[in-house]
Amino acid sequence: MNDKFLNQITEFIFVEDKAEKSDMIFIPGSGFPQLAEEAAKLYHQGLALYILPSGKCSILNGKFAGVQETVARAHQKLDIVYEDDNILLINKPVGMLSQPADDKEPSLVEYLTGYLLESGAVTEASLHTFRPSVCNRLDRNTSGLVAAGKALAGLQELSSLFHDRSLHKFYRCLVNGVIKNEKYIKGYLHKDEKCNKVTVQETETSGALPIETRYRPLEDNGTVTLLEVELITGRTHQIRAHLAGTGHPLIGDYKYGRRTLNDEYCRKYGLKSQLLHAYRLEIPEIEGRLSYLSGKEFTAPLP
Secondary structure, three states: OOHHHHHHOOEEEOOOOOOOOOOEEEOOOOOOEEEHHHHHHHHHOOOEEEEOOOOOEEEEOOOHHHHOOOOOOOOOOOOEEEEOOOEEEEEEOOOOEOOOOOOOOOEHHHHHHHHHHHHOOOOOOHHHOOOOEEOOOOOOOOEEEEEEEOOHHHHHHHHHHHHOOOOEEEEEEEEEOOOOOOEEEEEEEEEEOOOOEEEEEOOOOOOOEEEEEEEEEEEEOOOEEEEEEEEOOOOOOHHHHHHHHOOOOEOOOOOOOOHHHHHHHHHHHOOOOOOEEEEEEEOOOOOOOOHHHOOOEEEOOOO
16 A cells, blocks of 8 residues: 555544445545445455545455554644534634644644543544544634534534535635625636645636635725625635635735735734634534534634
């Protein structure tokens, strides 16, 4: 097995003997279930299901007992906004990765695992059947709310809410220029994988994905404006690129913003990253295991 493939692995699932045809196994983060019957067949053959970030399964010819390696964990005090038996909401700081990257730097997933082990919410043994994970991802230098499932039901249902866009996500950001009116904007986003940068255009082209963003001004000082942004679709760098395309780039955003302006804020205030914060989550009316969260709203204080 090559190292490149190993670096992509984020989750794996062991299938119980008693899985029935009607049962469904959920792939964390993907929004797509798989038939447990098929997974059970693989288990009985001594195989394990490894899950890639794309949500696709890869089957490895490793015996069940041979893949129970130590689960990665790290330790750092987390700012927990909300926690129950099924989910956690964490206020991620600037500079922390949401999910593991190829450079092996600890991410929120490893810090989450360390936290749950220390609190006794999970054990070393339970981590071999289910690994708690995050349901949404923020850029390294974006702070704010990240939702995580600490039980399978929580991970399934939260991931579904993000996938079908029924959960309402609001951000706060500081942008260049004065904005006086609320606005709803649409476009098409194309990502350049080589340089990890996106472009936004008004017309659809091959490979571009539709995006929708709504924002309203909260206050301004005649030079910059504090916005509340509702992220209707959730694409890579969407808020940063979409607002820059309107002529109002985020302060501190060197990738999509204005270098001279960002340099000025760096000199004056020591600013080193974009001023973008995932501020609020609003849960819709839902059924199922998380129905007790229906209509609730959660906020993460600004850094």
